[in-house]
Amino acid sequence: DIQMTQSPASLSASLGETVTIECRASEDIYSNLAWYQQKPGNSPQLLIYDANSLADGVPSRFSGSGSGTQYSLKINSLQSEDVASYFCQQYNNYPFTFGSGTKLEIK
Amino acid sequence: QVQLKETGPDLVQLTQTLSITCTVSGFSLTTYNVHWVRQPPGKGLEWMGAMWNGGGTDYNSAFKSRLSISRDTSKSQVFLKMNSLQTDDTAKYFCARHHNWEYFDYWGQGVMVTVSS
Numbered sequence: 001d002i003q004m005t006q007s008p009a010s011l012s013a014s015l016g017e018t019v020t021i022e023c024r025a026s027e028d029i030y031s032n033l034a035w036y037q038q039k040p041g042n043s044p045q046l047l048i049y050d051a052n053s054l055a056d057g058v059p060s061r062f063s064g065s066g067s068g069t070q071y072s073l074k075i076n077s078l079q080s081e082d083v084a085s086y087f088c089q090q091y092n093n094y095p096f097t098f099g100s101g102t103k104l105e106i107k
Numbered sequence: 108q109v110q111l112k113e114t115g116p117d118l119v120q121l122t123q124t125l126s127i128t129c130t131v132s133g134f135s136l137t138t139y140n141v142h143w144v145r146q147p148p149g150k151g152l153e154w155m156g157a158m159w160n161g162g163g164t165d166y167n168s169a170f171k172s173r174l175s176i177s178r179d180t181s182k183s184q185v186f187l188k189m190n191s192l193q194t195d196d197t198a199k200y201f202c203a204r205h206h207n208w209e210y211f212d213y214w215g216q217g218v219m220v221t222v223s224s
Contacts, residue, residue: 032209034209034210034211036211042216043201043214043215043216043217044152044201044203044211044214045214046210046211046212049206049209049210050209055212087151087152089152089210089211091209091210094165095154095167095168095169096142096154097154098151098152098153098154099151100150100151101151101152
C-alpha cells in the first residue's frame with residue numbers, strides 16, 4: 001500500500017496569512033493526488049484534484065502543487081471559514097490511501 | 108443535483124453485523140462507481156471498498172473477508188455489510204461518488220456507528 005505522510009498535524013495561523021500543508025507519498029503517484037477540506041461535523045469536500053487543479057466553486061486562494069512523491073496545498077490570505085481539517089489522498093493505486101490530516105486553526 | 112445519503116444504525120453490538128445503505132440521486136450507479144470510506148472519531152480517513160459501475164466490487168484487504176458491498180440499481184442504493192464488529196470499528200461511515208475513476212467529487216453526510224460491548 002502507498003503510505004501518505006502529511007505534515008504538520010496541526011497548524012495555527014493568523015487571518016490573512018499564507019499557510020502550506022505537505023504530503024509525501026511512499027512512491028511516485030504521478031500527480032494522482034486530491035486534497036479535501038473537512039469542517040467539523042461535515043463530510044470531506046474536494047478542493048484540488050490531479051495535484052494542482054481547482055475543483056468547481058473552490059476559492060482561488062487555494063492552490064496545489066507537486067509531482068512524484070512530494071505535494072503541497074497552499075492557502076493564501078487565510079479566512080476564518082478556512083478553519084477545518086485538510087486531507088490528501090492518492091488515487092494512483094488501490095487501496096486508495098489518505099494522509100493523516102492537518103487541523104488548521106486561526107491564531 | 109448529486110446527492111448521497113447514508114442510513115444505518117447508531118449502535119451495533121460487539122461481534123454483530125453492520126448494515127448501511129447509501130441512497131444516491133442525481134446520477135446513475137451504472138455510470139459512476141461508489142466507494143465506502145470510514146473515519147474513526149478524531150482520526151483520519153480509511154478507504155474500505157468500491158462498487159464499480161459495471162457491478163463488480165473491490166475491497167481493502169485490511170477488512171479481509173468481513174466486508175461485503177452490493178447494490179440495487181433500481182433503487183439507486185449501494186449497501187455495505189460488515190460482520191464481526193469490534194470496538195475499533197466505531198467510526199463515521201461515508202459513501203462517496205468516484206469521479207472519472209480518480210477522486211471523490213461528492214460525499215454523503217456520513218453515519219456515525221458506535222460498536223458497544
